[in-house]
Amino acid sequence: MSQMSALLIILFILYTGDVISTRTKAWVPSVFVCAALFLGGYWTFFPADIISRAGITAPVAIMLMYLLITNMGTLLSLKELMRQWKTVVVALAGIAGITVAVFAVSLLLFDHNTALVTIPPLVGGIVSSLIMSQGASNAGLVDLSVLAILIYVMQGFAGYPLTAIMLQREGKALLTRYRSGEHHPDSAEDERTLLACGEEMMPRLFSRIPTSYNSTYFKFLRLAIVGCLAWLVSELAKPIVSISPFVLCLFFGVVFTSLGFLEKHTLQKANGFGFAVMALMLFIFDTLNKATPDMLLRLLYPMAVLIATAVIGMFIVSWAVGKALGVSGAMSFAISLTALYGFPADYIITNEAINSLTQDEKERQMLTQHMLGPMLVGGFISVTIVSVILAGILVGYLVPAVG
Numbered sequence: 001m002s003q004m005s006a007l008l009i010i011l012f013i014l015y016t017g018d019v020i021s022t023r024t025k026a027w028v029p030s031v032f033v034c035a036a037l038f039l040g041g042y043w044t045f046f047p048a049d050i051i052s053r054a055g056i057t058a059p060v061a062i063m064l065m066y067l068l069i070t071n072m073g074t075l076l077s078l079k080e081l082m083r084q085w086k087t088v089v090v091a092l093a094g095i096a097g098i099t100v101a102v103f104a105v106s107l108l109l110f111d112h113n114t115a116l117v118t119i120p121p122l123v124g125g126i127v128s129s130l131i132m133s134q135g136a137s138n139a140g141l142v143d144l145s146v147l148a149i150l151i152y153v154m155q156g157f158a159g160y161p162l163t164a165i166m167l168q169r170e171g172k173a174l175l176t177r178y179r180s181g182e183h184h185p186d187s188a189e190d191e192r193t194l195l196a197c198g199e200e201m202m203p204r205l206f207s208r209i210p211t212s213y214n215s216t217y218f219k220f221l222r223l224a225i226v227g228c229l230a231w232l233v234s235e236l237a238k239p240i241v242s243i244s245p246f247v248l249c250l251f252f253g254v255v256f257t258s259l260g261f262l263e264k265h266t267l268q269k270a271n272g273f274g275f276a277v278m279a280l281m282l283f284i285f286d287t288l289n290k291a292t293p294d295m296l297l298r299l300l301y302p303m304a305v306l307i308a309t310a311v312i313g314m315f316i317v318s319w320a321v322g323k324a325l326g327v328s329g330a331m332s333f334a335i336s337l338t339a340l341y342g343f344p345a346d347y348i349i350t351n352e353a354i355n356s357l358t359q360d361e362k363e364r365q366m367l368t369q370h371m372l373g374p375m376l377v378g379g380f381i382s383v384t385i386v387s388v389i390l391a392g393i394l395v396g397y398l399v400p401a402v403g
Contacts, residue, residue: 001047006054009046010282013037031281035153038285043293051286061130061283064276066227067220069127069246071267072384073253081381086325087335087374091381093321094314094336095123099390101313102306110302116394117144118302121151122310124387125342126280131246131391133287140401146291147299149284155307159340160349162311166334167353167375171367173328175357178366204260219270222262226252244392250385314339331371335378342383346375 016037017030038046047053081088099119106115117136120128129152136145202214203222230248237243256262267273314336322332338346354367 001050001053003053003055006047006050009041010050010054010285013041014278014281031153032156034281034285035149035288038288039291039296042289042291046289048289050289051282054282056279056282056286058283061279064279065127065130065246066230066249067223067267067272068276068280069249069388070223070226070230070253070262071265071273072127072388073250073255074257074262074264074266075380075384081377084373084377086327087377088381089325090318090322090327090332090335091338091378092386094318094332094339095382095386097313097315097317097336098122098310098339099313100317101309105305105309109305113139113141113144113398114147114302114306116398117141117148118151118306120387120391120394121148122155122306123339123382123390125383126152126277126284127246128383128387128391130280130284131244131388131395133284135395135398137287139398141398142290143295143299145287146295147303149287150296150299150303151307152284154303155310155340158307158311159337163334163337163346163349164353166330166337167350167371168357170328170330170334170371171353171357173330174367174370175363178363201263203263206260216270216272219266220272223266223270226256226262242396244395247389247392250388310340311337331374334371335374336382338375338379339382339387342379346379347372350375
């Protein structure tokens, strides 16, 4: 199979996943559709190395992970998180519930490695799943390498409908109070999302340089400098402590944005974000070339048990913590569920819930102000920040397979 034929096929699969997800309003996740098509291809006529034949090799994917995670660090706004501190606490409580419940059940029914590999994908998205899948593969744990990807692919089926139900419940209760005059929304404050790209301008450290010099290459150069620094610090620290360079990428992304070396959304502004996500998605699906029908049957039970355990764990803890903070149980559970899918699904599901509840523009604005901000912040905390940190830490504790 030629390179361009391989590229055409895999891009068609990605687009098919997007189309079906859009048509079903994200109730059927695009990653599930893509995973099913890739599995069908691997079990029939796909060469095992179709992804690398298309040009997405391991070194390319790892390079893009450095850039993408550093870019994630540029999104962190401490001021916004302070405004939404209750949401942050509820999201962290949900993550704690997932971690404790999954660890306990894994040790009871499975083993130590299963717990370590599955927790970060259950808390996060593509990056944490890829870190754990690669770590398990390097440790010779082939089944667990595939399990990390399967959990990433399948957990949305639990997250999407439960979130929709919780938001419907929260929205109906809020509308009842609003229509009876009990609820008065904040007047003029607009919800600012963490993902809104700002105007094109030089970062603060380079403010004296004309904006015309802030080219695509300059943006990539600065991201690469920060990523390289993260790798260097990780290597220098190895004799003392093992720190994942990806965790340091996230941390340095925050630091260097605060210092004015990086601007927010550097990778998007360099027009590289879409390609980076595409390549990492393909690299994720490359892991499925090791999956056989027998392996999938073996993994079906642990996958179902661990996803159900994660949902129950996050429900109990987030509901209790939310009640203590004065956040409704339904909203608390919805916030913690964002760990199972993140952006843009959290944005899509919230808007769908709002649109289904009312056609009145003022009521829609009131519901948006109440629900959209917490949902976006919840997904940002779990998927963008905590999952990457957890993956970077836990991958170092995997016990390699013997023989």
